[in-house]
Amino acid sequence: MTRAQRAVLAQLTNDRAFVSAQDIHARLRRSGESVGLTSVYRALQALTDDGQLDARRTDGGEATYRRCGSDQHHHHLVCRQCGAAVEVEAPAVEKWVADLAATHRYVIDAHTLEIIGLCSRCADA
Amino acid sequence: MTRAQRAVLAQLTNDRAFVSAQDIHARLRRSGESVGLTSVYRALQALTDDGQLDARRTDGGEATYRRCGSDQHHHHLVCRQCGAAVEVEAPAVEKWVADLAATHRYVIDAHTLEIIGLCSRCADA
DNA sequence: CCGAGAATGAAAACCATTGTCATCTTGCCG
DNA sequence: CGGCAAGATGACAATGGTTTTCATTCTCGG
Numbered sequence: 001m002t003r004a005q006r007a008v009l010a011q012l013t014n015d016r017a018f019v020s021a022q023d024i025h026a027r028l029r030r031s032g033e034s035v036g037l038t039s040v041y042r043a044l045q046a047l048t049d050d051g052q053l054d055a056r057r058t059d060g061g062e063a064t065y066r067r068c069g070s071d072q073h074h075h076h077l078v079c080r081q082c083g084a085a086v087e088v089e090a091p092a093v094e095k096w097v098a099d100l101a102a103t104h105r106y107v108i109d110a111h112t113l114e115i116i117g118l119c120s121r122c123a124d125a
Numbered sequence: 126m127t128r129a130q131r132a133v134l135a136q137l138t139n140d141r142a143f144v145s146a147q148d149i150h151a152r153l154r155r156s157g158e159s160v161g162l163t164s165v166y167r168a169l170q171a172l173t174d175d176g177q178l179d180a181r182r183t184d185g186g187e188a189t190y191r192r193c194g195s196d197q198h199h200h201h202l203v204c205r206q207c208g209a210a211v212e213v214e215a216p217a218v219e220k221w222v223a224d225l226a227a228t229h230r231y232v233i234d235a236h237t238l239e240i241i242g243l244c245s246r247c248a249d250a
Numbered sequence: 251c252c253g254a255g256a257a258t259g260a261a262a263a264c265c266a267t268t269g270t271c272a273t274c275t276t277g278c279c280g
Numbered sequence: 281c282g283g284c285a286a287g288a289t290g291a292c293a294a295t296g297g298t299t300t301t302c303a304t305t306c307t308c309g310g
Contacts, residue, residue, distance in 0.1 A: 002288060003275095022266075036290035041267065061186045061297085062266070077231055086229050093218055097240055104211050106202055108242035115222055117233035127257060128306095147297075161259035166298065186266085187297070 004039035005047060009067065017083035018056060018064035018076075056114065075112075079119035088115075129164035130172060134192065142208035143181060143189035143201075181239065200237075204244035 001009075011024055011031075019027075025040045035043075044065050047053045053065045059080065068074070070087055073094075077086040093113060101108040126134075136149055136156075144152075150165045160168075169190050172178045178190045184205070193199070195212055198219075202211040218238060226233040 004289075020266090038268085038290055038292095039288080042288085057182060057186060061182060061188070063186070077225060077229055079231070080234065086231075088225060090218075090221065092221070093215075093238075096215065096217070100202060100213060101240060101242060104202055105245040105248075106204070106211075106240070106242040107248045108240060109205065110242075111238070111240040113218075113236070113238045115226060115231070115233060115236040117226060117231045117235075120230040123230075123232045129258075145297090163259055163299085164257080167257085 002039075002043065002046075004035050004043040007033050007035050008040060008043040009047060009052065012053065012065065012067040016067060018058075018066045018078060018085055019083055020058075020062050020064050024065075059116075075114060077115045077117075079122055080116050081118055081122040084119045084121070127164075127168065127171075129160050129168040132158050132160050133165060133168040134172060134177065137178065137190060137192040141192060143183075143191045143203060143210055144208055145183075145187050145189050149190075184241075200239060202240045202242075204247055205241050206243055206247040209244045209246070 007028055008024055011027055012019065015027075021041050021044055022037070024044070025035070025037045028035050028040070044053065044055075044063075048055050048065065051071060052067070054068045054076075055063055055065050056076070056078070057063055064083060066083070066085060068087055072089070074087045074089050075093075077088055079085070090113060097108070097111050132153055133149055136152055137144065140152075146165050146169055147162070149169070150160070150162045153160050153165070169178065169180075169188075173180050173190065176196060177192070179193045179201070180188055180190050181201070181203070182188055189208060191201075191208070191210060193212055197214070199212045199214050200218075202213055204210070215238065222233070222236050
């Protein structure tokens with residue numbers, strides 16, 4: 001693992017929310033651990049390919065990343081304000097998806113299920 | 126409704142797949158019906174706000190739009206190649222989402238459920 | 251017919267992301 | 281140790297979708 005990858009992973013292990021590349025870069029800068037923006041992007045790409053990070057896009061189209069606790073397939077309940085997320089599993093949905101695909105003769109690559117709102121902390125504030 | 130909105134809506138009523146702003150612009154151009162790219166973006170924005178179009182982002186982060194048959198809340202089975210989509214309802218999922226949000230004290234704004242793959246036509250080709 | 255307010259679109263600005271390339275590390279072999 | 285090859289790094293430029301700006305053009309009520 002490269003220096004940039006270690007730095008990014010450390011940051012995301014610390015925070016544990018969905019964070020954008022630019023945010024990660026800024027935070028690393030602020031904490032003295034200086035890594036170029038390009039390297040942050042490369043590290044995020046590599047770690048995501050490696051399955052160590054989950055990626056999702058915000059409503060605005062910005063990519064955000066999170067270090068998840070489970071390496072199993074799961075979905076997220078995400079706070080649109082702070083990025084805090086709860087990992088959830090939905091076996092019933094998985095089955096429903098598979099059946100549906102078969103019915104319509106689609107070859108499925110993936111599916112997404114996300115619940116977006118405000119966590120209790122952000123809702124109160 | 127403005128000229129641009131009529132043109133965009135006509136195009137999307139014709140095609141009925143998820144299409145990007147740039148694609149719509151190109152198609153209108155090609156069909157003689159010339160509308161500026163800016164106006165296409167504005168029309169898509171307005172029509173989406175109006176609930177006349179459904180929007181989603183491709184994996185690459187590009188926004189795509191579709192004229193759906195149902196104005197009820199529904200989800201999509203989408204072909205990542207050609208944009209063809211099947212509208213599906215999932216009452217069980219809706220309920221599950223609501224319960225989950227309550228459990229975790231999240232104030233829910235929205236949720237997304239998408240199934241991405243290849244339609245039978247694209248899979249065969 | 252007139253004028254105000256909306257619509258239009260070309261061009262510039264934006265901004266996240268990716269490519270380029272010269273430099274710097276690092277680990278290995280002699 | 282040296283030194284070299286492969287990979288990593290990061291400043292900078294380029295890309296590409298989207299939004300802003302702004303001057304011009306419609307449109308429609310009075």
